[in-house]
Amino acid sequence: MTTIERRGFMLVLSSPSGAGKTTLSRLLMQNDGNLVMSVSSTTRKPRPAEVHGKDYYFIDEAEFEQKIDEKFFFEYAEVFGNYYGTPRSKVENSIAEGKDVLFDIDWQGTRRLTSKARDDIVSIFILPPSMEELERRLRSRGQDEDDVIKRRMARAKDEISHWNEYDYVIINTDVDASLQNILYILKAERLKRTRRHSLPDFINELMK
């Protein structure tokens, strides 16, 4: 079968906590063989249940600053006194090989990536069906105090207010339907003309 080789892209998923982004990221990695996951580095302290190498690479400030000097990061920033950065090699190598790189990041990370590589970004915002449903999901985890829930809802509202900076928007009422929708977006984006870097030979002949 004739295929056209292409450049990969960065698939960015953002959503407020509780809207289902983490579940969807896991399902995507299981259901699409051409995705690799990007894991950011940070100097902030791990939250409960966060795992080094999976949620973030948790490193100290000295190491982060050394990596900055070594041009280790594709992009980095300081947010509220903590560093956040995207390791460069995985992103650049994957894209060059025609792999797509999945990012599970917030609106600030998305803005930084976009400012670096607009044409290589495909960004999706996952919305909860309602704020009531979002609060219900946050509460059903059962482990948090009321004031923690309140802070999370405030953070969720802030995140949601940036929904209109994204290429696509999905309302996550049903996880399976949302997964299908993201897979459709992946399949379509892989057919974009601008990502092609090799053409069938006969096109090259015609263009001479």
Next chain:
Amino acid sequence: MTTIERRGFMLVLSSPSGAGKTTLSRLLMQNDGNLVMSVSSTTRKPRPAEVHGKDYYFIDEAEFEQKIDEKFFFEYAEVFGNYYGTPRSKVENSIAEGKDVLFDIDWQGTRRLTSKARDDIVSIFILPPSMEELERRLRSRGQDEDDVIKRRMARAKDEISHWNEYDYVIINTDVDASLQNILYILKAERLKRTRRHSLPDFINELMK
């Protein structure tokens, strides 16, 4: 289920004759319930097998010019002494209702549409797997003289040289796979944030 109302778009399919565009258009209309077909008007004479109201509305110059005066056309142009135009009402009404409008047109028609409404256009170029396969398909229709085939191949080459003016590119090796790919593009484009004109109420509340 929560849905977000959206604006429709114009799905443009172009390809050289013989690459499978007509078959794919027919299959798309059968497989997607949200598509309506746009039929252009022209003053050129019908070719053998072309049907009035299906391939084109074949009208005379006086009628075409009257319709120009009545602002009947979304866009029109004169090409090699013949008028071509897209009836306005079907396009504008369908898009406003969230329907998508399918166009089976050449690169010149695509350019005219795009210059009128870039944000509402999704354009796909269908490539044959090779020029040899294209010629084989043109010959297998069995009804044409050698010099007709030659003229068609020359026209095909001219059409193909514009492949890089399109949003997506599909190599039509297998009709079913190509149909699936177009359906993926439709599903993804319907999730584009910029096509949304109504938001879930809670977003409006948050944005106040």
